Amino acid sequence: MSSPPVPSIGLRRLAGRMLAAAAALTIGLAASSAQAQETFRVGIVTFLSGPAAESFGVPARHGAEFLIEQLNRGAAPAPYNQVGFGGMRIEPIIVDENGGATKQVQELRNLYQRENVDAVVGYISSGDCLAVAPVAEELKKFLILFDCGTPRIFEDASYRYVFRTSAHATQDNVALARYMRARNINAGTFSMINQDYAWGQDSRSDFVAAMQQLYPQATANADLLPKFGAGQYGTEISALARANSNVIYSSLWGGDLQAFILQGAPRGVFQRSQLVLSAADHVLQPLGERMPNGTIIGARGAYGLMSADTPLNRWFFDGYSQARGGVYPVQAAYRVTQALLGLKAAVEKAMAANGGKKPTPEQLADALRGLEWDSPGGLIQMKLGNGHQAIQTMAIGRTRWDAARRQVVIEDIQRFAAECVNPPANMRSQDWIKAGFPGAKCDTPGN
């Protein structure tokens, strides 16, 4: 280095700019709180770029935009027919989730402190959820996690301001194993292929644990962990073909899952082995007839083609499909919808209690804790994590290409009651599976 740190001009200029930014901000802050009564600002964080955009991020965005537009017009069916949130117009601020957890922490702070949002609904990646939850808690701001899978969030910590309005990933794999058991699928041997990061690793260990309970004699063959975004699965498919197991299990998703199926189907592995996928309804429309018939799939809830036929669901399914040119809603769109409906229910419940004022984060948290509400995907119950973690009905089914309708249909659907595939409160998921699902209530058909 050949020179002093900063001559005074540079410094003064910088300081001036910072002060100007601060001043502009203070004014902005005052201005926005003046209008606060008429609008409710919701930050929506979802993948708009990167590998998760196509499968989850953008469908979630479409779901949120559809729902908010309907709610702002007061066009949703009862009990959600009040305009916006309790009469307040909903103003979404959409942010890209791509870019890593460090960026998400910063953007979440910006949403609350710079954009003055009243609540944030977001996060598909488990890593992002884990990172942002303590930030909202620290800032005492309201946060709903709408999609991420890891059970660790409320099992490792407890929060006042943070909620997750959809079930965590445990139910995906427990339901899958229960479905196989109920259908008496031959699973004496099974192989697995999962991405080598938390989602894949966690799904794999949940599935293995559930299999040990329901298929104690089964042996695991190939146990493959390709890296996230690998794209090329030729080698893995050879390994699966060599293993020649009764069942091939996978928690792959998105482009990775599509590539795996495209490359595996011609090599016959899915004819020799029963393919079971923990989260795959989002690839049915893109893959179409390329999806192997008879694949057992989950949707991370009773979503899309496996959703129950209720008036609310029919309204959502048809309305969304129409808005999206015939593309029906799947997992992510359902999950953001149930989050926003939960938020609406909480806002309106809090307003009923506080005399119609815009609720504070504390009032919102008190209202949402332990709440139950109807969603297109069924009843959402905030039963775990001291009323901060939802459980919901789960569904598993088998795919079949319907040539006449030119789409994949799902048959032989079995719905599982929320309490059949989720641990009871105050029990960790892995412990619950390993203890043989104590307290599971499976007799009531969850419809």
Place this chain on the structure above:
Amino acid sequence: MAGDTRPVLSARGLAKSFGAVVAAAEVTIEVPAGEKLCLIGSNGAGKTTFVNMVTGYLTPDAGTIELDGETITGLAPRTIARKGICRSFQIPQLCIELTAEENMLVAIAAAEPRGLSFWADPAAGGRDARARELLDRFGIAAMADRPVSEMPGGMRKLLDIAMALARRPRLLLLDEPTSGVSAEEKFPAMDRVMEAVSGQASTIVFVEHDMDIVRGYADRVIAFYSGRVISDGTPDHVLSDAEVKRYVSGGAA
């Protein structure tokens, strides 16, 4: 010719080849203290290979090199420099983005046992005075604060030699100190070098092509041809050797 009993540099039986090219074969040279030895030979005759082996850039395939009786064969250039052999280069090896004084300070800092301080100013502790003094000796003190990239070629050449002197070496090797200098300026330039060097280093080996310079400054001359020493002795003796005339002084300049 100074006739000390023990030579400063003693190279015995050096051999080096690159594939099929023999760059040095059976080269044995002793340099007594205080001697000014000149190496001559056409390009590729083995002069620079010898300099490179002595300074550690090349490791000889065979033979030994001793400095004051201590074996230095195959040591790294920095180790050999620390032991007291410093060199200048045919093409000046400088840091062209640094000023002349900074280049000198680098050389001085490298020469001092505790020269590489994490905090202290490189110019502190009288180092700047020493740098100025050396620059002054070569008449380039006026350019001290200019980046080397703005200095003319002749001055760079002098700075290159000045840097080699920072350590007050036991043995100084100058690779073509007057190359690139026009014929009529060669003598003044060489005068200046020899004057500047005096008192800083007394034992000098230099490579030279100009036979007038050789005659004027060397105590002793060694002629190389094809990797071998073909003649060794006083300038008059070597330069009148028939083989030398054929292969060196008469042929390539």
Place this chain on the structure above:
Amino acid sequence: MQLALTILMDGLIYASWLFVVALGLTLVFGVLKILNIAHGSLYAIGAYVAASMVTLFASWGLGGHFALIAMLLAAIGVALVMGPLMERYLLRLFYGRDEVVLLLVTYALFLILEDAVKLIWGVNPYYVSEPYQLFGNVAFASLFYVGYDFALIGLAVVCGIAVWFALNRTRSGKVVLAVIFSREMSASMGVNVDKVHMIAFTLGIFLAALGGAFTAPMISVQPGISVSVIIVSFAVIIIGGLGSIEGAAIGAVIVGLARAAAVHLMPEAELFSIYLVMAAVLIFRPEGLFQRAAARKI
């Protein structure tokens, strides 16, 4: 034995996919001394354009083997448009700057192209899986392989031989080699270095796009496919030696076999098998397997 054959075959298939892309990367580095991070984006663009072209051809009734022609045309088209555009109007502005600066320029380009692709094709996946079935299935070592995989090996071999032949056996190829060897000397000998740069860069882009185009039938073409390919290709050419064609081939085979061995024998090590090989090669042979020394001379 059967396992060894499977590893060999899987490794070679993966290697041939890698080789086509890495060959372009190493060629661009050899001639322009640029490690092009945006190479992966051009791979992605190749895949997208191929998907669009194959669909277009199919709509004209040109299915079947015409799809292969569509894919080839896609790669040529991407190269002819993007190569001169990027080299002439962007990279040329930065020649003479530090290698690292050029690396960062291509990183900026990578960011820009990622979003540009999204703006053009949206986020929905594109499929062109029909060509994948063109060559049927082949039984090998008691396993089924898709014939297309073997066609890929053929493509890689053809690309490698063609580039090697063009460089070593043609006049203009020798000019390119001269530029690789010494830019200054070639310029002083009257070589039009600018032209060589543009041709080499375009050829590099063509190979990236070709890799993408012929991978398109095996994957769902969607955002994010450019990232993983670029890192692995980097590893390949670092192992083989930057700028070396033979090196890219050997590097691709080593990476392919290392990965295949990991998947079959120690699946939990797949994630870093490639980086371990790369680190090992760099430690014991920093210049790569086919490169002149560049470690400190002393």
Place this chain on the structure above:
Amino acid sequence: MSRTVLVLVAAGLMAALLLIGLALPRWLLFLVTLAASHGIVSVGILVIMRGGLVSFGQGLVFAIGGYAAALSFTQLGITDVIVLILIGTAAAALVGAAVGPLLARYTGIFFGMLTLALSMVAYGVLIKSPAVGGSDGFNIPRGTLFGVRLEGAGGDYALYALAILVTGIAATAVALHTRSARGLMTRAIHGNGLRVEYLGTSVQSVMAINFTIAAALGGLGGALTIVALGHIEPTFAFWTQSGEFVFVAILAGSHSVTAVFIASLALELVRSFSNLYFPNTWQMALGLFLLAIILFLPAGIGSLWAGRRKASPSSGGETP
């Protein structure tokens, strides 16, 4: 400028920033805190870069500092942020001292690629380590400073002040080091490493020590980041993270340590605002910004005020 003046200017600058901080909104305080924490890592790259090498594995030491501090918090119960920062710095410096001599043998792109490979191996190992949270990483609660828990707006300001002071002191030390004999030697190595060896100095040992300094700064930045962020995950060691540090160093140019922090701040601001206003094209906005800086400020942001001797455009192109 003498070293006394330099220290005084640095102290004045830090005091001014502490005062300005009192007027900044919380989101901006946090943004500056992270910009400073990341900036100091890029300052480490600068230390190596002045010797002519660029590390593409600075994410490695960043992650080591971060994980060391985070694990000290969660496993050993050390909550004092200053102690955590010292632990992170020391851990990264130790690793730097261990691998530095090995890496210092390499030049140019090979040095960059080897550091990249090492950081990617570390990334792979971290992803495979459920004990430290695998790819999701883990959270670290807000720490304490002199026994007081850093919460709310006051906590944000305290972290900001700490970041300004710690990175400011470290950067001042680097600036002094740059002006030392060792700093001059580093520049000489960049200019002509061969000559430096012939003068009797080991290029390798100078570069190994520079690498260790850079590692310590990387660890410092990592520890400071996790203390403010409250979260750590393997992407700290990912190549894109390392690339970002290099980017900031190049944006800043090698003239000024201060420019690194300004570049870091500029990057954070551009990213933050473009993410909000162009959520679909923020990467493009970032890429165009970076291209513009490289094109119009070829010697970096620092050249705006620290362009001494850079008048001649041809300097640097010539080698002896």
